[in-house]
Amino acid sequence: MIYRETGQFKTSYGADQAIFPIAQDRIGMLIIMALAFVAIPLTASDYWLTTILLPLVIYGLAALGLNILTGYAGQLSLGTGGFMACGAFAAYKLSTAFPELHVLVVFALSGLITAAVGMLFGLPSLRIKGFYLAVATLAAQFFLLWLFNKVPWFTNYSASGVISAPPLAIWGETYVTGFEATPRAKYLFALSIVTVMALAAKNMTRLKIGRAWRAIRDMDIAAEIMGIRPLATKLSAFAVSSFYCGVAGALWAFAYTGAVEALAFDINVSFRILFMIIIGGLGSILGSFLGAAFIVLLPIFLNNALLAMGMAEAVALASHLEFMIMGALIIFFLIVEPHGLARLWQIGKEKLRKWPFPY
Amino acid sequence: MSGVQQRESAVQRKRQIGEVLLAVENIGLRFGGVQALSGVSFDIREGEIRAIIGPNGAGKSSMLNVINGFYQPQEGVIVWRGQRLRRMRPHFAARSGIARTFQNIALFKGMSTLDNIMTGRMLKMRATMLEQAIYWGRARREELEHRAFVERIIDFLEIQHIRNVPVGRLPYGLQKRVELARALAMQPTLLLLDEPMAGMNLEEKEDMCRYILDVNEEFGTTVALIEHDMGVVMDISDRVVVLDYGRLLADGPPEAVRRDPEVIKAYLGVPHE
Numbered sequence: 001m002i003y004r005e006t007g008q009f010k011t012s013y014g015a016d017q018a019i020f021p022i023a024q025d026r027i028g029m030l031i032i033m034a035l036a037f038v039a040i041p042l043t044a045s046d047y048w049l050t051t052i053l054l055p056l057v058i059y060g061l062a063a064l065g066l067n068i069l070t071g072y073a074g075q076l077s078l079g080t081g082g083f084m085a086c087g088a089f090a091a092y093k094l095s096t097a098f099p100e101l102h103v104l105v106v107f108a109l110s111g112l113i114t115a116a117v118g119m120l121f122g123l124p125s126l127r128i129k130g131f132y133l134a135v136a137t138l139a140a141q142f143f144l145l146w147l148f149n150k151v152p153w154f155t156n157y158s159a160s161g162v163i164s165a166p167p168l169a170i171w172g173e174t175y176v177t178g179f180e181a182t183p184r185a186k187y188l189f190a191l192s193i194v195t196v197m198a199l200a201a202k203n204m205t206r207l208k209i210g211r212a213w214r215a216i217r218d219m220d221i222a223a224e225i226m227g228i229r230p231l232a233t234k235l236s237a238f239a240v241s242s243f244y245c246g247v248a249g250a251l252w253a254f255a256y257t258g259a260v261e262a263l264a265f266d267i268n269v270s271f272r273i274l275f276m277i278i279i280g281g282l283g284s285i286l287g288s289f290l291g292a293a294f295i296v297l298l299p300i301f302l303n304n305a306l307l308a309m310g311m312a313e314a315v316a317l318a319s320h321l322e323f324m325i326m327g328a329l330i331i332f333f334l335i336v337e338p339h340g341l342a343r344l345w346q347i348g349k350e351k352l353r354k355w356p357f358p359y
Numbered sequence: 360m361s362g363v364q365q366r367e368s369a370v371q372r373k374r375q376i377g378e379v380l381l382a383v384e385n386i387g388l389r390f391g392g393v394q395a396l397s398g399v400s401f402d403i404r405e406g407e408i409r410a411i412i413g414p415n416g417a418g419k420s421s422m423l424n425v426i427n428g429f430y431q432p433q434e435g436v437i438v439w440r441g442q443r444l445r446r447m448r449p450h451f452a453a454r455s456g457i458a459r460t461f462q463n464i465a466l467f468k469g470m471s472t473l474d475n476i477m478t479g480r481m482l483k484m485r486a487t488m489l490e491q492a493i494y495w496g497r498a499r500r501e502e503l504e505h506r507a508f509v510e511r512i513i514d515f516l517e518i519q520h521i522r523n524v525p526v527g528r529l530p531y532g533l534q535k536r537v538e539l540a541r542a543l544a545m546q547p548t549l550l551l552l553d554e555p556m557a558g559m560n561l562e563e564k565e566d567m568c569r570y571i572l573d574v575n576e577e578f579g580t581t582v583a584l585i586e587h588d589m590g591v592v593m594d595i596s597d598r599v600v601v602l603d604y605g606r607l608l609a610d611g612p613p614e615a616v617r618r619d620p621e622v623i624k625a626y627l628g629v630p631h632e
Contacts, residue, residue: 016506200493212478218467225459226541227450229450
């Protein structure tokens with residue numbers, strides 16, 4: 001009854017092509033933004049900001065990057081962790097070699113470097129598809145990590161192989177990376193970048209380039225006769241996706257952990273992000289974030305629930321139970337709704353239009 | 360239609376048909392040991408409706424695939440607007456204004472009807488990726504401009520009600536229509552239709568005929584179509600090519616082809632005596 005578009009007449013194609021054509025969606029989005037940008041930084045504790053919300057936002061960005069490649073362009077990839085590492089190390093090298101560079105420039109450049117690397121590893125996609133491509137992208141995962149581990153130049157010859165983020169300020173003395181930065185500043189910095197990039201992704205996926213990606217995903221033969229060049233389109237998806245993953249990796253190293261080694265971006269990270277988009281919903285911007293929230297928040301929730309049930313003594317048992325419940329829930333979700341949480345939300349909205357008089 | 364009117368429309372029809380738009384000369388296509396086409400030559404004139412008929416496996420679809428660059432023939436030449444090409448490339452064909460539909464629908468199933476048709480405008484959009492990311496300036500202007508054009512096609516084909524429906528959910532007949540809409544969005548010079556009426560009931564066939572004739576007459580689009588319904592072929596086409604076992608069997612106006620003894624023997628069938 002509340003959620004319906006009755007009476008909202010669009011008088012131009014411009015209005016119909018808006019990102020949120022329905023007023024309720026616009027209001028809902030504004031509320032979420034107000035919560036994320038104002039309410040949470042004001043109320044959340046430092047613990048919540050640094051250990052839960054920051055990784056959640058950054059995982060969301062990485063999942064969005066993979067979703068562009070896998071969900072929209074249909075190219076399965078297991079190299080996400082490698083690309084994140086690439087972004088982290090590029091940002092580290094740039095900010096230590098050119099300390100005068102602004103933090104946003106550093107992040108943009110490390111994104112671009114990762115995009116170039118992603119395109120390189122995307123070249124096989126012209127010839128191989130599906131699972132075989134996924135195996136080929138594993139090369140990116142292992143090669144990049146090996147490179148950052150073995151070549152000391154990337155870590156500025158640090159003995160431990162760990163890079164620590166130098167303090168960078170967004171303006172004046174407001175640091176957003178390094179140890180001087182407050183959790184609040186880091187969270188807001190990451191959230192702003194993620195919001196802008198999510199908006200850009202929404203635009204790209206619904207306009208020309210996004211149609212080309214989806215066309216290649218759905219029917220590459222027909223796409224070719226529409227004049228879409230398969231190689232250029234797939235490579236552009238690899239480039240944009242890697243750009244997003246690279247920035248996510250840079251944020252991970254600079255805003256979240258502050259110090260990181262290459263092994264932090266191992267194959268488990270790639271799988272984790274792949275699970276996020278499968279659970280969240282392939283080919284959906286919202287789904288990337290829902291999936292990230294599911295995977296990040298559920299273990300914490302389970303852990304607390306088990307503790308509350310009096311299992312505080314058996315820590316090992318609690319963590320095993322956590323794994324089992326997590327796995328069961330993932331399987332349950334995939335059976336109930338294989339198109340992910342985003343589709344569940346979609347169905348909910350359709351139901352809401354008729355509620356409470358569904359006749 | 361009275362006799363006078365009929366003669367007038369026939370005269371008009373002649374006036375509409377112009378120069379040779381595309382010619383294939385001596386096309387030979389092999390897949391391993393299978394000779395799909397051998398020594399096929401015919402031409403398609405501007406503004407006409409050209410039918411390609413023949414029994415199953417005659418090489419009709421292969422011929423369309425050769426024309427829009429999907430298959431590369433081993434022998435022969437394709438002449439496109441006087442330009443002699445050894446082979447076509449799909450991208451070149453698309454840019455030159457050759458659009459096509461497929462026998463077994465090749466739509467983008469996960470995309471809405473509107474998005475499917477908008478892909479037909481892809482080659483006419485110039486905005487860079489950055490402009491699209493911020494949806495500003497040229498990206499926005501182009502999007503709205505092409506949306507307006509696509510809406511005219513949606514009106515023309517009477518598919519307003521399914522504008523936002525993912526095409527995977529549509530019934531067969533509508534999917535065929537969306538595929539035609541997507542091809543039309545390219546504003547093609549030459550429209551290749553691979554069995555546009557296969558599997559349709561009489562009413563849907565009549566609709567489809569009407570659309571094809573309208574496209575041809577109002578926009579002057581040249582149409583080459585493969586069709587098995589002889590009634591349709593004889594009614595709407597200006598000239599007919601008959602293929603059999605990859606060879607050219609006959610070529611000419613419908614009445615002549617219908618009386619050709621070779622064609623009757625190979626395809627139309629002889630009545631039992």
